[in-house]
Amino acid sequence: MSRIAYFGPQGTFTEQAARTLTVDDELLPVETIPAALAAVRKGEADAACVPVENSVEGPVTATLDGLAEQELLVAVAEALLPVHFTVLARTDGEPIRTVASHPHALAQVRQWLEVNLPDARPVAASSTAAAAVGVRQGEFDAAVTAPVAAEHYPLRVLATEVADVRDARTRFLLLKPPGELPEPTGADRTSIVAAAANRTGTLAELLTELATRGINLTRLDARPTKGNFGEYLFFMDFEGHISEPRIGDALAALRRRCSGLRFLGSHPRADQVAATIQPGAANDDFTGAVDWVAAVRRGELA
């Protein structure tokens, strides 16, 4: 049985994601995303489950920063959850003056709050479930939570299915120390973080390495290096698996071009969308071309 640290406490969306990614494993709630990553790095957990991006609010920066720093962790699986919220309130019927949640959650219900709780002040909490704990303890009057939080925290259900944007989704990663990679499935995602020199055209050069190999980018986020203005780390997700010749070829080219490159994993996509393969960019095209060069070198082909 593995120990999975997840961004908790109990009743977060991340707990739901961890349950879809694990079977019979021990789930360990921790208060923050850095704490979940640290638990794996310190050997207190075998894997960590954390959110990485939301279709409305974009990247979860604590996860990106945590993956760029310290010992390497790689994603071995992902989960995609639909995101709509339940609003839980104190049970004494007092007016609601504060409404707490994770900043990503508050951003996804801004319009709903303006219409339905116009007098309530939004307050950032470390997670949606931590906000519910805060309401139980009398710190806040209401919390914007995952639907499952209502089962863990006995509070008054003020509203369900709350979301400014229908069909919002959050993607979660299961992260482990480097080891055996998941098998390729044909519908995989590879993630990297690249440090590039601050000069004209570097980002375009990196993207061109993918584009010329017919590799479809699925996410691009820039995070500051926290040093000089203008210096960024580029987080890229693209279709394909490192075991494929076309992806290996692209990674080798990126490795040459970047001042620093971290491989953050190749794993099956939760939506099972198969990679788009451009003409001339199939794995057979890459291996065939390498074989041809070898034959020419041996003097077998003109």
Ligand SMILES: O=C(O)C(=O)C[C@]1(C(=O)O)C=C[C@@H](O)C=C1
């Ligand atoms: O606080 C939680 O419940 C989380 O799992 C975090 C998180 C996020 O980081 O985006 C997950 C999904 C929702 O988009 C809102 C919050």
